[in-house]
Amino acid sequence: MTSQPKEVVPVTSLHETAIVEVPARLSVLEAVSFKQTCQGLIQANAQLKQIIIDFHQTTFMDSSGLGALVSNFKTAKEKQILFILRNVNPPVMAVLNLTGLDRVFPIESSEILPQKEQHDPTAAQVSFARKVEPLPTTHPSVASWMKRSIDIVGALVGLVITGILLIPIAIAIQIDDPGPIFFSQTRCGWMGKRFEIWKFRSMCVDAEAKKSQVQNQVQGAFFKNESDPRVTRVGRFLRRTSLDELPQFWNVLQGDMSLVGTRPPTPDEVERYEVPEWQRLDVRPGMTGEWQVNGRSKVRSFEDVIRLDLQYQKNWSLLYDFKLIFKTILILFHKNSGAV
Template identity: 50%
Template sequence: MASTIQLIEVPQSFCQQEVAFIQSQLAEWFEAEAQVGRLVFDFAKTRVLDSAAIVYLRQLSQQAKDKGVELLGWSLRPQLKQVLTLAGIDQYFTFTETTNQVFGDNVDVAFDQQVHPSVISKGKRLLDIVGALVGLTITSVLFIPLAIAIKLDSPGPVLFSQTRCGYKGQQFKIWKFRSMVTNAEALKHQVENEIDGAFFKNTNDPRITKVGKFLRKTSLDEFAQFWNVLIGEMSLVGTRPPTLDEVAQYNSHQSNRLEVKPGLTGEWQVNGRSTVLNFDQVVEMDLNYQKRWSLGYDIKLILKTIQVVFSKRSGAC
């Protein structure tokens, strides 16, 4: 039997509810049509897209790869294509440019990106820039002694980088002072995860070096992230930036935590890092931050973070 092509007309609003519908529809097709060779997503009408859609498209890519199905994104408007590209979706989909077959030559329908007010707040951005400059000044003073201590304790680079997901699933390189052995990722499967859910945490992780324990206890390992804040990939306050494999496990509700920029600190870091060991609880704390957000609330969380660090109750995220 020859392989078939399935066309998915993506609705004007491609958000959590619509994602669930398309997800169930494709599940039926995959189950019934063993010979589907190509899935074509027609984005011509799409004007609104949220993190649930981005997370689902990434998850679908693995399912399609396993079944040998090609993914094609059709009729993307430039802004929508940019959002999906920043989130790394272009690694799995073949994109085509905008067409006017739906709206006609004389109709210009813009992509209406849904944005949380914290993302476009000039006050929050100013706070981030000032905080990042102060943090980087402190980091520059500490860099040489920290680098010497890290090198003497464990061979390898001073800094550690890892791809994380930020706002709307956008991929970026997070920076930290290295607190683990250099082959930590290869040894991860040998360490028990104390968190019930999508992300990984072990209080007594054996991969952490002696100097690394000090860096994490004082949160000095995260000072390199002030650079991520300065260039706008992160904020001083937000949600914990997840890894790609964590996001691959998200459901539509959990993906809502990507609707704000990731932060150096946030609700979970100051209100439950050591006691909240269930990922769904972390998600609810992140969503609570989105509901309560204000510039004053950010300042409150920053001050509380400083208090937590100096009380020696901090830990690594």
């Protein structure tokens, strides 16, 4: 990441309360400054009891803005400082609703409906309609109806293939290591929204409980072990051929994932992100993408994952998606292509 000029975030201090005015756009540059401002307030003022985040002029917030907001909230909570959101506009509220953060942050409004609106059902409906805003377009791929159409068609074809292979894969899993056929795990998608990702089970049934016993061989906010002892014999074959990922076509059909995108991180990985790293959540995660076709089993640094994900965002086009899909198909026939 190259250094950028610092954005100014206005702050008003009133006794034990600090009011921080969020700019009109809370994207990566503003988000970094916003985080630094709040962190500075917390460190410099031992008497601080509450921080009010004023969103009255904010009409756009992307993943980086969310990252800064979450980070500041956690820091304030650790110091027992009340962290309140005020005057949240509908576009920002839509983002909070998407991620479930509207149930986490204390949110207040100083706006009072006119007397007529309070008693007029029609006026109240109009007022509500004004508050229903579309989610922000954080990246052109998110708003592309053509990409979504390709995802739906590809997912339907993929689910047909999954249905054909389901019985032999299920039998193989049961013979090798009796237990559930499918494995689900919470991942973070577009804007940090959590969803359940689905795979054919490739590990022992108590794999999650044994994770702490396995050494992490990569650096940064993700986990990988090249010879993970939790992986079963059938599981190694499924991973090497990427057959374990076939159920993810259901995630694509639901809209939580795309055929092509970034790697979907786990919540504990996202908790370790710095604000700029949240940018990788500005697109929907994909079944394949830059990091998958560039030696996913050999990636040993989180910085490399970030670089590849941002490279995908920079170069994205429908043609680029097709190229990555074609590369993925070719790689599947390479003996060392699969995940480990």
